[in-house]
Amino acid sequence: MINIKLDNIKVGDVFKNYKELCTALDEIVKGGDSKKYQLIDWERYFTYDKQGNKFIIKEIHESVKAKQDNRKSNNLLPFIDEMEILLLDLLIRKYDNQTVLSSSKLMLELCIINPNYHKYFMDRSKLSKMLDMDIGYVIDFYDTTNATFKSALNTVTKRLTSKKLLIHETVMMVKFIDTSIQITPTGHVNFNDVFAYDEATDTYINKNIKPKEIYRPATDEEREYILKVERFILESKYKADNIQEVFLSGKINNYYQDVSDILLKKLNIKKAYKANRYTYDVNELAKQKHKLLSKYQLRETQDQLNLKVRLRIDENSNKRYEKAIEQLIKLGHTKKEYRIENDYVDNINTIGNSLIDIHNGDSLKVDIVECEVLDSLL
Incomplete structure (x- = not known):
């Protein structure tokens, strides 16, 4: 049943602020996330442009759109439009025509997640203890959201590629330890890189060599050795025959540590990981961003994207709960018993607030890190 008074608005109407529009629609004035949910819900009835605090009515839909429709007739994730805008903005701000970003870093930059997501991807037992819930909920959360985020990154990349706005390539990056020590033709370390010679005393003084950590694409020889x-x-x-078997065994962190130990010893490579290389024309990206931002404000877009991610996670957790209950009624059992618990949906929501909500990034006090294991699965 439609409760808002659409008869009080028409295309072209300008409302000086949110409260004035609420009055016209006979809607309650809200704040925080409740307001954001409300604004998203209004898009089922009409579309509008924002100019500062003003709301300009652009279209009133002939029929109310379903909540899960999100203005798309297919299964497109509801936050892809915002992701496109934020990715354009991110690449433009690099002031270059080529950028390399890991998928885990990209998720953070696009406001899909907050820094806690990376940190506890590799330490799920600690997160379950901090949130005082069974680790099964944490595992379920990561398994389901990781699949969603992988799909989202692929979708927005394909969209911009199809518009001929960028070229995307997957590259292997390495964190290389550069000592700047040269080797002589006979295979010995050049003493000038290690010692300073004092002619007056005929002594060699040990230099304080500080290695540099350099991020760069792996060479062909390095890629072959890493593989x-x-x-x-x-x-x-x-x-194991494949990496998924190691992941399911719960030993994936140990596996990558073993690989890194050998790479550091043999190649001076501290770690290797997959990343995305984007090549583009900054001017063309700027044109597209300007075109899209006539409808969105950047900060609002970040908030909207992050909120829609959380909404989708909540929606999916409810579906999994209902499906598990149906399975229990029909078969007398369910594969994942924790999904039929009364607190399943609430626990998934709690994890989401801790790991996804960009306004809660400081809630668990973690350092921003790139997640090598996560990048291997995206």
Whole structure:
């Protein structure tokens, strides 16, 4: 049943602020997330442009759109439009025509998640203890959201690629330890890189060499060696045929640490990870951003995207709960018993507030890190 008074508005109407529009629609004035939910819900009835505090009515829909429709007739995630705008803005701000970003870093930059998501992806037991809930809820949360985020990144990249706004490539990056020590033609360390010679005393003074950590694409030789090491560790130590088997065994962190240990010892590579390389024309991106931002404000877009991510997670957790209950009634059992618990949806919501809500990034006090394991799965 339609409760808002659409008869009080028409295309072209200008309302000086949110409260004035609420009055016209006979809607309650809200704040915080409740207001954001309300603004999203209004889009089922009409569309509007924002100019500062003003609301300009652009279209009134002939029929009310379903909540899950999100202005798309297919299964497109409801926050892809916002992701497109924020990715354009991110690339433009790099002031270059090529940018390399890991998927985990990209998720953070686009306001899909907050820093806690990376941190506890690799320490789920600690998160379950901090939130005082069974680890099964945390595992379920990561398994389901990771699939959603992978799909979202692929979708927005394909959209911009199809518009011929960028070229996307997956590249292997390395964190290389550069000592700047040269090797002589005979295979020895050049003493000038290690010692300073004092002619007056005929002594060698040890230099204080500080290695530099450099992020760069792996060379062809490095990629070949890295692949050999990864396969060797996979088969010899973990007796697995593919990386998914290691992940499901709960030993994925140990696996990547074993790989990194060998790479550091043999190649001076501290870690290797997948990343996205975008090539583009900054001017063309700026044109597209300007075109889209006639409808969105950047800060509002970040908030809207993050809110829609949380809404989708809540919606999906409710569906999983209902499906598990149906399965229990029909079959007398369900594969994942924690999904039929009364607090399942609330627990997933609690995890989401801690790991996804960009306004709660400081709630668990973590450092911003790129997640090597997460990047391997995206």
